[in-house]
Amino acid sequence: MLADMIQRLFERSLGDAAQSEAREGKWLPALWAEVEEMGLPLALLSEEQGGFGLAPADQGEALRLLGHLAVPLPVAETMAANRLLAEAGLPLAEGAAGLARADDLTLADGRLSGTVHRVAWGENLDCLALAVGNTLYHVPRSGWTLTEPGTALNFHPRPSLAIDWVVDASAPLPHDPLAEGATVRAFQIAGALEAALDLTLEHTATRVQFGKPLQKNQVVQHELAKLAGELACATAAADLAAEALARGDLRGVAAGSLRAREAAGNGASIATQMHGAIGFTREHPLHLFTTSLWTWRDEFGGQVFWATLLGRAAMAAGEEGYWPMVTEL
Template sequence: MLADMLERLFDAHLDDAALARAAQGEWLGAAWDEIAANGLPLALLSDDRGGFGLSAAETGEVLRLLGRRAVPLPVAETMAANRLLAAAGLPLAEGAAGLAEGGTIAGGRLTGTASRVAWADKLECLALSVGGRLYRVPRAGWTIAEAEHALTGEPRETITFDWAADEGAPLAHDLLAEGAAIRAFQIAGALEAALDLTLAHTSTRVQFGKPLARFQAVQHELAKLAGELACATAAADLAGEALARGDLAGVAAGSLRAREAAGNGASIATQMHGAIGFTREYPLHRHTTALWTWRDEFGGQVHWARLLGKAALAAGADGYWPMVTSL
C-alpha cells in the first residue's frame, strides 16, 4: 500500500530532530534524496510518464499524507510542477521544483520577480506562469533577492529572474489553481493530524479528576473540529475534481472552504491543548503553523472569494442555484 510505504519513508527520515532543523530553514537533503529515490516527484503522472498512475482518491490520500506529516520539503510543489510540465509537454524537473507566477518576457528575456517561492534556493527548476504560458526555468535563471520565511520557518524567497527564455508552452490550467488545489489537500491532512493530537491529548490529560475529553464542553469542541476536518476533506476533493476539468470557480469553492477550515481547526486544536499546544516542544505547532501558512498561499482567500463571488453575482438570483450545482 502506497500510504504505508510513505509513512515508513517519513518515519525513517523525518524524526523530531530533522523537523526541528527544517523549522530553522535547513534543507533536509538526505530526506529529499530518499523521497526522490522513491519516485514521489513524479507521483501525480501516469504510469507511462514514470508516475504512479494514481486514481483521484489515491492522489488525495498521498497529498493529505504530506500535510498530515507536515513534510518540510517542497514535495507537493514538485509533484504539481511536474504535473503541469508534463501536461504542457515540457521536460520534467530533475530535482526539487517550485510553482510560481511572475516576471515578464520581452525580447526573448525573462526578467522581473516572483515573490515568496518555497525553498527557491534549493530548487532545480521552476514551473513559471507568465502571460498564460508555462516555462521551465532552470535554477541558473534566477537569483535570490530577499530571504523570507513561512510561519513554519521554511524559506519563501523572493527571486529576481534573468534568463534567456525558450518558447515555453501553453499552460494546461491556471497555475494558482494548481497550487490552491494541492494546498487544500495538505490542509485537510494537517487537520487530520491536529484532530488526532487533540483527541490523544484530551483523552489522557487529567484535570479535576478526569480526562479533559470527559467534559461536555470539550467534547463539543472536538465535534466542531471533526466538522472542520470533514469540510476540508470534501473541499479538497471538490477542488481536485474541479481542477481536473479546468473549472476555476470549483477550485475557488474548494480552496476557500479548506482555507476557512484551516483557521477554524487550528484555533480549536490549540485551545483544546492548553499551553502545551503553544510550544515548540509539542508537535501540534508543526500543523498549526502549516495551516496558517498554507491558507494564505497560491492566491489568498480574497483572490478566490472575489473570483467565485463575481461568478455568483453574474449568475444572478435565478442562475445562482444552477451555478452551485455545477461546482
C-alpha cells in the same frame, strides 16, 4: 500502497531534529534523496507521462499524508509542478520544483525578467514551473538569483527570486499554477487538520484535570465535534477542488480551496485551545501542524483572490442562476 510507503519513509527518516533544522531554513538533502528514490516527484503523472497512473483518490491520499506528516520539504509542490510541466510537454524537474504565476514579468528579446515573490524553498529548487499570462515556462535554477529572503509562519523559507533567463523552454499553459497549488495546499490542510484532531483527541483523553480526562467534559466534547466538522469540510473541499481542477473549472477550485483555507484557521484554533498552554509550545508537536495550517491557507492566491473570483461568478449567475451554478461546482 503509495500511502503506506510515504508513511513508512517519513516515520523512519523524519524526526524532531530534521524538523528543527527545517525551521532554521536548512535543506534536508538525505531526506530529499529518499523522496526521489521513491519516485514521489512523479506521483501525480499518468503512466504515459512516466508517472504512477494513480487514481484521483490515491493522489489525494498521498497529498493529504504529506500534510498529516508535516513534511518539511516541497514534495507536494514538486509533484504539482511536474504534473503541470508534463501536461505542457516541457521537461520535468530533475530535483525539487516550485510553481508560481507572475504576470508582471517582462519578456524582451527572448529574455524573461522580473521578480517572483515568495517561492517555497526557492534556493534549493532545480526548476520553477512559472506561468506568465497564458504561457508556462520551465525556468532552471540558473535562471534566477535570490533577492529578498522570506519566511513562512512554519519557518520554512519563502525567498523571492529575481528571474533573468533566456527562454529556452516554454509552452501554452495547460492550467493555472495557482489553481494547481491551491488544490495541493487544500489536501495538505486536510491532512494537517487530521493530525491536529488526532493529537487533540489523544491529549484530551490523557490529560486529567478536576479528577477526570478533559474529554469527559461536555464543553470539550462539543469543541472536538466542531473540529471533526472542520476536518470533514476540509477533506471534502480538497476533493471538490481536485475534481474541478481536472475539469478546468476555476470556480470549483475556488470553492474547495476557500473552504479548506477557512477550516485551517478554525481547526487550528480549536486544536490549540483544547491543548491548553502546551499546544502553544515547541515542546509539543501540535505546532508543526498549526503553523503549517496558518502558512498554507494564505498561499497560491490568497483568500481574497479566490473569494472574489467565486463571488463574481455568483453575482453573474444571479437569482435565477445561482443554484444551478452551485450544482455544477
